[in-house]
Amino acid sequence: MNLIEQIDEYMIAYQNGNDEALETIYSLLRQPLYSFIFRYTRDEQLSIDIVQDTFVKLQRYRHHYDPKKGKLKAYLFQIAYRIMIVKLNRRKKLQSFLPFLTPITKEEFHHADRMTIQHAIVKLPEKQRGVILLFYYHDMSHEDIAEILEIPKGTVKSRLHNAIQNLKLELEDDFHEAQSFERGTSSPYEIR
Amino acid sequence: MKPNPLKEEHHLRTKLDEYEVDVPNFPKKLKYSKWERLIHVLASPTKDPFEPLLSATNGFMFMKIAPIAGTVVLTLLQIFLLT
Numbered sequence: 091m092n093l094i095e096q097i098d099e100y101m102i103a104y105q106n107g108n109d110e111a112l113e114t115i116y117s118l119l120r121q122p123l124y125s126f127i128f129r130y131t132r133d134e135q136l137s138i139d140i141v142q143d144t145f146v147k148l149q150r151y152r153h154h155y156d157p158k159k160g161k162l163k164a165y166l167f168q169i170a171y172r173i174m175i176v177k178l179n180r181r182k183k184l185q186s187f188l189p190f191l192t193p194i195t196k197e198e199f200h201h202a203d204r205m206t207i208q209h210a211i212v213k214l215p216e217k218q219r220g221v222i223l224l225f226y227y228h229d230m231s232h233e234d235i236a237e238i239l240e241i242p243k244g245t246v247k248s249r250l251h252n253a254i255q256n257l258k259l260e261l262e263d264d265f266h267e268a269q270s271f272e273r274g275t276s277s278p279y280e281i282r
Numbered sequence: 283m284k285p286n287p288l289k290e291e292h293h294l295r296t297k298l299d300e301y302e303v304d305v306p307n308f309p310k311k312l313k314y315s316k317w318e319r320l321i322h323v324l325a326s327p328t329k330d331p332f333e334p335l336l337s338a339t340n341g342f343m344f345m346k347i348a349p350i351a352g353t354v355v356l357t358l359l360q361i362f363l364l365t
Contacts, residue, residue, distance in 0.1 A: 125303040138308045139319070207297045226288065226298055254287055254294065261297055 093118070094161050101162045105152055116145055119163065122228055123170050129223050132212055136177065144170040164234040171220065171238055210260035218253035225250055 097118055103111040120141060127137040147169050148155075155165055211219060220239055224230040232250075236243045288295055 121305045124305050128303050129301065134306065138306065141308070207301045210297075211301070226295075232285075250287055254291060257294060257297075258291070261294070 094163055097162050098157050101155060102157060105155070112145075112149065115148075115162070119166055122163070123166060126167065126223055126228060127170060127174055129211060129227065130174065130219055131178070132208070136174075140170055140173050140177065143173050147173070160237060161234070163228075164230065164237055167224070167228070167230075167234075168238045168240075207257075207261070210257050213260055214253055214256055218249045218256065221246055221249040222253040222257070 097115060100111040100115050100118075104115065123141050123144060124137050127140045128134065131137060144166055148166060155162065211222070214222065221235055224235045224238060225232075230238070232243050232246045235246045239246070241249075288298075
């Protein structure tokens with residue numbers, strides 16, 4: 091039995107009244123959930139709040155989960171994603187009405203700095219960001235991503251393709267450097 | 283098996299692998315109280331509403347002159363209203 095199936099078993103135990111099973115689910119899924127939200131928002135406190143809210147919702151609606159319909163991991167990611175989108179939309183509204191009252195979240199990035207993968211991901215359109223994060227860092231299938239983001243499977247594929255192209259574009263300098271290393275030169279601007 | 287469009291993207295995969303997240307040790311309790319959330323919102327850093335004014339010379343001058351001008355206007359208003 092793999093870890094994902096084990097988590098599903100713990101959830102069934104929790105639904106049957108074993109409260110300790112929830113603690114195990116929490117310890118197993120807290121980290122991946124936090125990583126996903128943090129990579130998406132780059133906001134530590136918001137990510138912690140969303141993870142907490144996700145588990146509160148899981149407790150409240152524990153009997154809504156049906157193992158036949160999908161894995162618990164995807165179910166929890168779906169809850170977390172919905173909460174995150176609601177919170178981000180609320181924050182955007184607050185930002186437009188009272189710009190000086192909203193917490194500072196965006197990290198300053200100067201074009202003179204080297205583009206890092208963190209900045210490249212933050213610069214991706216939100217629709218593409220979720221897809222690449224779930225696919226690469228959380229090893230989700232296209233079906234699971236489609237379920238979490240509530241979009242068709244074909245859209246997942248096209249967004250994933252676009253996200254990869256955009257990341258390559260953002261990290262263009264790094265790619266050129268890597269290619270020049272592969273060709274045996276130390277710098278793309280080397281004078282011969 | 284799921285198709286992997288990143289299979290051939292060795293360099294991109296290396297870059298993506300560089301992005302690690304340190305998960306903080308947030309408390310085991312499953313929810314913050316509303317009071318704690320409010321305290322967090324009030325205590326979180328926010329933008330300075332006067333920053334655009336202070337960063338430009340004209341803005342800085344405006345900040346200096348505005349209270350004086352305001353005082354003059356209020357004084358004149360009182361003089362006209364009382365006389």
